[in-house]
Amino acid sequence: MNSSAPVRAGTRQWLGLAVLALPTLLVAMDVSVLHLAVPEISSGLGASAQETLWIVDIYGFMIAGFLVTMGTLGDRVGRRKVLLIGGAAFAVASVLAAYASDPVLLIAARALLGVAGATLMPSTLSLIVNMFTDDRQRGLAIAVWVTMFSVGTALGPVIGGLILQWFWWGAVFLIAVPVMVLLLILGPVLLPEYRDPDGGKLDPVSVVLSLVAILPIIFGLKELATEGSPALAAAGIVVGAAFGYVFVRRQRASEHPLLDLRLFTRRAFAVAASALLLTMFVAGGTYLFITQFLQLVAGRSPLTAGLWLLPAAFALIITSMSSPGLAARFGPAPVVAAGLAISGVGHLLLLLVTPGEDVTLLVTAFAVLYAGGGPVVALGTDLIVGSAPPQMAGSASAVSETSTELGMALGVAILGSLGTAIYRAQVTVAPGTPAPTATAIQDSLANGVAATNSLPADTADTLLSSAREAFTSGLAGIALTSAILSFALAGLVLWGIRTGAEESAESDAVPVS
Structure with missing residues (x-):
């Protein structure tokens, strides 16, 4: 490790932070922006109550399930690369969601949005670590990142309500497209690339184990929150915990774990x-x-x-x-x-x-x-x-x-x-x-x-x-x-x-x- 003093960030790094703040804001908004549009979506697509629940929840499910995988993937193949691929996928999925013609297609588009969102969040945060090596500057940069995420969550329902006053429900998804296009244009210019040269290959078994550990637990908790089937909720939590145990055992034994538990x-x-x-x-x-x-x-x-x-x-x-x-x-x-x-x-x-x-x-x-x-x-x-x-x-x-x-x-x-x-x-x-x-x-x-x-x-x-x-x-x-x-x-x-x-x-x- 270099013992010299950290290099202070300059104009390029702060402009890069502004670029990273935009997808952060949008991913957070997508968690809550849909809430006010649910009645119009249900009537417009003829979605059942169960389909409506999946339209709302699948996005958060997929983000939670893929975060660990995408964060480690960025370490291995390049954080900027994963961010830009995720941004492109997010834009495409947003268009698919906006023009979905039936509930199943909208659920699929929301699932893709969740996977893409899982690439954006850890990539933006980890790139901040690379761009701001000075402790005080890094702290301020992360505070900006946190603020954008929090503002996006809080403003989601408000912005969704304003959009629905003048446009159809699909417009709530299209606001992501120009922002992601801007990310794809400015990202290669302002953002550095970083990957761990000694990270090893991604372990597909660990990826699967992480998904089947996290997703059933989140599903079980959502079932409890929405007063669904207690038996189904308990089964999800138990299954997730069991696979979580197997996941932890595999990470401890792996030379290049998906999640290094020594952290x-x-x-x-x-x-x-x-x-x-x-x-x-x-x-x-x-x-x-x-x-x-x-x-x-x-x-x-x-x-x-x-x-x-x-x-x-x-x-x-x-x-x-x-x-x-x-x-x-x-x-x-x-x-x-x-x-x-x-x-x-x-x-x-x-x-x-x-x-x-x-x-x-x-x-x-x-x-x-x-x-x-x-x-x-x-x-x-x-x-x-x-x-x-x-x-x-x-x-x-x-x-x-x-x-x-x-x-x-x-x-x-x-x-x-x-x-x-x-x-x-x-x-x-x-x-x-x-x-x-x-x-x-x-x-x-x-x-x-x-x-x-x-x-x-x-x-x-x-x-x-x-x-x-x-x-x-x-x-x-x-x-x-x-x-x-x-x-x-x-x-x-x-x-x-x-x-x-x-x-x-x-x-x-x-x-x-």
Whole structure:
């Protein structure tokens, strides 16, 4: 390893970062931009409820399943090459999705989009490691990358709503095409190529094992989150865990593993990955109930609800961008821990939310907890990729992204189930309510609102009063659990992440070849 001081990035590297930020924004947007278009897609293509679910979910499934493979592939054959191939595939798949003539074709196009998206995320992040070797500059660059990803997720529903005001549902996919064309033009000029010359060949058996480990687990968690078949959900999780065990055994025995598990022997890496996963776990469950609260309890339209989420997005931008400077002054561990504590305070504020149309406290609490998450995501990602050797940056980036995807899925499934259980335990139905309506209200607030849509507003409000109170209690249960986890995680980070020479010494002690 070169002992000289890192070369500071110049104009070309910062322009390259701008190029990398665009696909990052789009991949994140594609996770949520489709939500508002679902009704039009269902009616336009005649999709069944099961087909609609697959149209929405298959994208995230494929991203989660292929992240490790694509991250390691970039290390082996070239990160820029994988990024550009993925960008071209993303553009083609976007056109196929926009003009899909039936649900099966749209599902297939969304699956291809997910595979292409899995090439983009670790490639963009690992290239940042190559382009910014100075620690402070790298931290700022990763903060920009994290911010673009977060903004894309937050703006997806808003942009989707605006597009649907003037265009047909397929237009939500076409916005990716010019951006990917720009990536293909500017990428070869502004982005460096990097690959590990000693990486060895890609092990196809490990690729298959990684897919059959991750995909069934994600599927099982989604089944739990959408109240599908418990037996099917359990089977998916058990099958995935079993293949995961086989995958780990093979990686330990392989000379050139798909995922080098020695990365997890680095304390900063392991703690940062755990912190990122648990932070996204908390965010996933909370986000699920807050978006529903805005629409089902406060009565906001989907587009208006999306606009109410913007303060949280802006708070996340501010804290993500300011985190590297604070970390340079105080160290990453105290800044991340402080962010987690702030997030815990935001969750405690949610305990004060009451049913009603005034959403000021809800939006404020959500902005506070998102502000606290900014340092965790920005610095946690930096710690993960920064604590890994440069030749493993693709694999480390894939771990970072997998932690994010898995954490979100776990949060939606587990915390969503907790909130639903509290709702069902507390909801009561007024005597004389028709049986079908009563059953719908007792099942979920969403079903209750749908069942009372045709009733006069006063009657519907009376029937749904208890349901809205119960839903608010479910949100409070999630908030309290999340607050406890956030404060506990702050302590874990302070204990587990070491900085400066101490961390460097530990990192250098681990062989990487």
